[in-house]
Amino acid sequence: MIHPFSLSATLVFLAFVGLTLGLSFYLGRRVGGSQGYFAAHGQIPWFVNGIAFAGDYLSAASFLGICGMIAFYGYDGFLYSIGYLAGWVVALFLIAAPIKRLGRYTFADCLNSRFDSRGIQFAVGLSTLVVSIFYLIPQMVGAGVLVQPLLGLPHWVGVVLVGSVVILIVVTAGMVSTTWVQFIKGSLLIVFSTVLVAAVLGRGITAQSGGNDGYRFQKAGPIEMSWLPSGAGDLPPMADAPWSGWEPALRIDAVLYPVYRPVDLVPFRDDDDRLHVYSVERTEGAQCLLREAQTLWTSATGNLWINGRPQGTGAGAGKEAGAGDGRLHPGGYVEQLPGGIDATGPLSPWRFLAVMQESRIIRWASRKLTHPDGSFATIYWQKPTAGSQLLRPGESPTFAGIRGTRWWDKVNFLSLMLALFCGTASLPHILIRYYTVKDESAARKSTIVGITAIGFFYVLTLFLGLGAMTSGALDVSDSNLAAPLLAKSINSWLFAVITAIAFTTVLGTVSGLILASAGAVAHDLVRGSGFHGLSDYETLRIAKAASILVGLLAMGLGILFAKLNVNFLVGWAFSIAASANLPSLLMMLFWRGTTRQGIIASVLVGMLSSLAWILLSEDTFVHVYGLPADQAVVPFSQPGLVTIPLSFATLVVVSQLSRRGD
Amino acid sequence: MSNRHGPWGLRFFWLYAAAYLGFVMWNALAPATMERSVAGGVSLAILSGLGIIALAVVLALLYGLLCREEARPAADRGAAADRGERLEEPGNS
Numbered sequence: 001m002i003h004p005f006s007l008s009a010t011l012v013f014l015a016f017v018g019l020t021l022g023l024s025f026y027l028g029r030r031v032g033g034s035q036g037y038f039a040a041h042g043q044i045p046w047f048v049n050g051i052a053f054a055g056d057y058l059s060a061a062s063f064l065g066i067c068g069m070i071a072f073y074g075y076d077g078f079l080y081s082i083g084y085l086a087g088w089v090v091a092l093f094l095i096a097a098p099i100k101r102l103g104r105y106t107f108a109d110c111l112n113s114r115f116d117s118r119g120i121q122f123a124v125g126l127s128t129l130v131v132s133i134f135y136l137i138p139q140m141v142g143a144g145v146l147v148q149p150l151l152g153l154p155h156w157v158g159v160v161l162v163g164s165v166v167i168l169i170v171v172t173a174g175m176v177s178t179t180w181v182q183f184i185k186g187s188l189l190i191v192f193s194t195v196l197v198a199a200v201l202g203r204g205i206t207a208q209s210g211g212n213d214g215y216r217f218q219k220a221g222p223i224e225m226s227w228l229p230s231g232a233g234d235l236p237p238m239a240d241a242p243w244s245g246w247e248p249a250l251r252i253d254a255v256l257y258p259v260y261r262p263v264d265l266v267p268f269r270d271d272d273d274r275l276h277v278y279s280v281e282r283t284e285g286a287q288c289l290l291r292e293a294q295t296l297w298t299s300a301t302g303n304l305w306i307n308g309r310p311q312g313t314g315a316g317a318g319k320e321a322g323a324g325d326g327r328l329h330p331g332g333y334v335e336q337l338p339g340g341i342d343a344t345g346p347l348s349p350w351r352f353l354a355v356m357q358e359s360r361i362i363r364w365a366s367r368k369l370t371h372p373d374g375s376f377a378t379i380y381w382q383k384p385t386a387g388s389q390l391l392r393p394g395e396s397p398t399f400a401g402i403r404g405t406r407w408w409d410k411v412n413f414l415s416l417m418l419a420l421f422c423g424t425a426s427l428p429h430i431l432i433r434y435y436t437v438k439d440e441s442a443a444r445k446s447t448i449v450g451i452t453a454i455g456f457f458y459v460l461t462l463f464l465g466l467g468a469m470t471s472g473a474l475d476v477s478d479s480n481l482a483a484p485l486l487a488k489s490i491n492s493w494l495f496a497v498i499t500a501i502a503f504t505t506v507l508g509t510v511s512g513l514i515l516a517s518a519g520a521v522a523h524d525l526v527r528g529s530g531f532h533g534l535s536d537y538e539t540l541r542i543a544k545a546a547s548i549l550v551g552l553l554a555m556g557l558g559i560l561f562a563k564l565n566v567n568f569l570v571g572w573a574f575s576i577a578a579s580a581n582l583p584s585l586l587m588m589l590f591w592r593g594t595t596r597q598g599i600i601a602s603v604l605v606g607m608l609s610s611l612a613w614i615l616l617s618e619d620t621f622v623h624v625y626g627l628p629a630d631q632a633v634v635p636f637s638q639p640g641l642v643t644i645p646l647s648f649a650t651l652v653v654v655s656q657l658s659r660r661g662d
Numbered sequence: 663m664s665n666r667h668g669p670w671g672l673r674f675f676w677l678y679a680a681a682y683l684g685f686v687m688w689n690a691l692a693p694a695t696m697e698r699s700v701a702g703g704v705s706l707a708i709l710s711g712l713g714i715i716a717l718a719v720v721l722a723l724l725y726g727l728l729c730r731e732e733a734r735p736a737a738d739r740g741a742a743a744d745r746g747e748r749l750e751e752p753g754n755s
Contacts, residue, residue, distance in 0.1 A: 085718050452723065456719075
């Protein structure tokens, strides 16, 4: 979709970002050595730290990814919200107090508190770095996504913008400013998301036949299926075909027909030879409805054509736009409300969910097709779906398998939910936040504040996602844009504020992650490699150099993974964190038999096995390598169910063996 | 080594872990039953999901209250120690 430049939105956005940066630099002056840079002198009030937890955690994945997934697939996105929150239970009941008691700057300090081992420090430093980089990728992708509709800039510019600003923040500031900035952003995100949900409920739901750009998608039929045989050679004479009388009159493209027809799509040409695609929706008996689809065709010479016209620039409007104004129309609307009414008017939260359950909603599916001349087309088509279907598990491609008969698909789902449960309490940028408060009691209280704020926000994501699904403003080509575009459908100022908050939240989360990586390099990897006796000044210089390198790496990866749903990417980070860090942390706290060798082996086996599993999985083969799914090596994509127990087992076995050896 | 306020922390952890496991298994093994409308027309899937989120928040708040209750006698002992009275080590419970 083309997102035109908006001056008012940009001004609000720049004011927000400027304020954040100003605050960062102001507070950054108080850093004063490693203790201030990495742990804010342990003087952050527990309530502030709790909301900062929410600010850190409610990142691009939560706000953009979950809302987008709910907007496209319904309840399946909400399952991520539930899993992300469940992880905080592990953090509060098992981890919060001891990690504060045993550590100083990094998670490795805590694991190493009983052993004083260079091996532990190095292994944990390495796992912190890997997890942080994997978590940074979706944040960077999210940053690029936010800049597109606001400033009308390409995705990569957003990534570079965020990367540069964050490096500036981290190098000049540290944990004091990161915490306060996260506190402010966490508070604003929750307040304005509540405002947005109130606006969604106040607006209610309206039945529509197109998105809010005014374009109405064609729907034709019912027609006999005999007009659409399975092969191009069987096509009946077209002179009397139903579509020959449409405006514009269409004829079937016999060359493309064999490519499109097997996936229930029909390619047409108009008198100007423009491509029009319709989807086939089977109805009663031997009849069907044809629904207008949207096309994005990259010609063999590399030019992009959208809905049969050259790619546009944002000028003009809808169907009447001339050549050079090809654009995707927004989607996401309710086709039929319960009782056949046109609009509901304001709804209570409960009634909103009940109306969604009884409505028929137009979702958009997509598929990439290769034309006989070697060019590619991505087709987006309407999928009328009952609300009751959308508000049950298994509608998204990620979780569709749980409704099938393949056991591996169910195992894949269980594996992801286990990783989400175990991952939160193993994320380095969350764990280092425990060192910014003064004692165990403050660590516990701040976690309780965090859980309450995050739990409330995740309930809001359900309404934000479903609101976007029915807003008529969805970008059918990018699920990550659902929440900002929902705000835009209500009010351009609200859009500017929501986008600015989301953008600055990405800034803060990325700052926290880069800070965790810098701490891992300066404290753990350097000391774990045998360099001792570094001055405070030298440690800080190493940390800042590491921040720059990690920031640059994250920018590159953010551009590379631009098209993947950010939520999907975060699932990987959770799996690696849960496999590498949680087993050793829990066993160190709760099993006296844990040895230094056991911890090192557990961290390395957990990290490497989960990383290898991801790289050999179906999801990576399809989405990253572009290879067929059946070439994947492992039977399901999410590693947690195998690699978390493997990491526990490694720790127990190696600890027993090493104690015998001693 | 155990978590301070361990008994409550561990009990709440296992309680929530059991509820979460039940919820996830239900979604995985009987997804079709989740479609059913209950409680004012809202689907069972949404109702149970909201319930799991609410359980986490309620247990967290309850845990905070219990820890505060336990911290009070400790604070009293601290005050007694300040007055020079004999201090008993609370230990990890």
